[in-house]
Amino acid sequence: MAQQPTALVTGASRGLGRALAADLSADGWRVVVDARHGDALADAVAGLPDVVDVPGDVADPAHRATLAETVDDLGGLDLLVLNASLLGPSPQPRLADYPLDVLEQVLRVNVLAPLGLVQSLGPLLRPGARILAITSDAGAEPMDGWGGYGTSKAALEFLASVLAVENPQWHVLVVDPGDMRTVMHQEAFPGEDISDRPEPETVVPALRVLVDGDHPSGRYRAADLAPVTS
Ligand SMILES: NC(=O)c1ccc[n+]([C@@H]2O[C@H](COP(=O)([O-])OP(=O)(O)OC[C@H]3O[C@@H](n4cnc5c(N)ncnc54)[C@H](OP(=O)(O)O)[C@@H]3O)[C@@H](O)[C@H]2O)c1
Helix, strand or coil: CCCCCEEEECCCCCHHHHHHHHHHHHCCCEEEECCCCHHHHHHHHCCCCCEEECCCCCCCHHHHHHHHHHHHHHCCEEEEEECCCCCCCCCCCCHHHCCHHHHHHHHHHHHHHHHHHHHHHHHHEEEEEEEEEECCHHHCCCCCCCHHHHHHHHHHHHHHHHHHHHCCCCEEEEEECCCCCCHHHHHHCCCCCCCCCCCHHHHHHHHHHHHHCCCCCEEEEHHHHCCCCC
């Protein structure tokens, strides 16, 4: 029998991370998940088969070490999903007014933590493993009010592209999921009705195209991979 595939999905207590973790679990994967709030994480994955919840902050090196130990104990990793992310203040300040200490924290979570995870978990990636880095259109287009978060996603994308060049044995897949009806999206549009945005579950089939297919390292848009309907 083929070895059970193993994934690590960061930020899986809600939103896109939770939707992908549930889908992988239902499909026979073993899934390690994290999020800062342990109770919410445990509730989110309760009843999902073969899911190991490891609460913690991806920006904390000790938590990343615990994740690596967990994955090592499980025998290696086929899929690393760099999903956990921080929007920053809500509403988002323009760059001229952006508190630099807050921007530093956004960069720690959205840029340094993903690289730290790749550094810790890279040696545990099995042949043919995929790294999925979740980005945003804000990382590719300059938009008024999106300079902090957007800069972090642009940096994440550049890190991913260099990692791909330096590690041709990996599939480093950067994917823009598009707008989704999630807590982060509501924070980005405080007070607005976001009920017309698609649920994160609708984006999972596009992510599975990248997980299950043989796509080369690069940047992808979920909407180009599979239909996303609200
Ligand atoms: N929603 C959109 O419209 C949209 C559009 C483009 C791109 N994206 C990207 O899609 C991804 C998922 O976003 P989402 O909308 O699903 O967000 P979400 O609903 O706010 O969920 C974020 C998840 O990440 C966890 N998290 C946040 N900071 C963390 C940290 N430092 N360490 C560990 N876990 C952390 C949260 O749990 P805790 O709070 O308990 O830590 C939660 O489980 C992100 O990379 C986001 O940038 C979203």
